[in-house]
Amino acid sequence: MLLAEASMFASHYHCDAVANYDSRLSYYNREIVLEKLRSHPEFSESLAVYMSGEILTLRTKLELANIQSADERLLTWVRLHADPHTHTMTISESLKNIAEELGIAHETLYRSLKRLEGQNILRRDMKKNFLTL
Numbered sequence: 001m002l003l004a005e006a007s008m009f010a011s012h013y014h015c016d017a018v019a020n021y022d023s024r025l026s027y028y029n030r031e032i033v034l035e036k037l038r039s040h041p042e043f044s045e046s047l048a049v050y051m052s053g054e055i056l057t058l059r060t061k062l063e064l065a066n067i068q069s070a071d072e073r074l075l076t077w078v079r080l081h082a083d084p085h086t087h088t089m090t091i092s093e094s095l096k097n098i099a100e101e102l103g104i105a106h107e108t109l110y111r112s113l114k115r116l117e118g119q120n121i122l123r124r125d126m127k128k129n130f131l132t133l
Contacts, residue, residue: 005051008033061101070104070112077102078122078131087133 004015008030037044060080067073077098082089091098099109116122123132 002050002054005047065103070102070108071116073102073104074109074112074116075121075133078133082131082133089131091129091131 003017003025004013007013007015037047064073064077067076078089095109095113096106099106102109104112113122113124117124121133124130125132
């Protein structure tokens with residue numbers, strides 16, 4: 001994970017962060033990184049690929065944030081993460097973390113899950129950590 005990469009091209013540092021768990025950080029001198037970008041095309045390309053992925057992730061988060069209905073937001077999130085053939089996804093994090101990612105209260109997520117299960121739109125297997133559309 002990169003932090004504050006946009007500051008590399010800004011006139012001043014404009015980012016901060018809070019680590020929610022034990023973390024290891026590395027600092028890279030801005031001038032050295034910029035020189036490496038200029039002189040090593042493979043490094044530049046790998047950074048561009050990484051940043052493109054970050055842009056796609058942010059666009060997805062914005063798209064989800066603009067969905068007003070918690071049920072629709074959850075369904076869209078599952079569709080984005082589910083296997084396109086089986087329509088199933090493995091839940092690899094806590095439901096509270098998923099709610100945070102979706103920008104809804106965890107209680108709202110639990111109610112949406114229950115409502116969508118009751119309507120047979122979504123199926124949950126918490127023993128196997130699966131959600132299926």
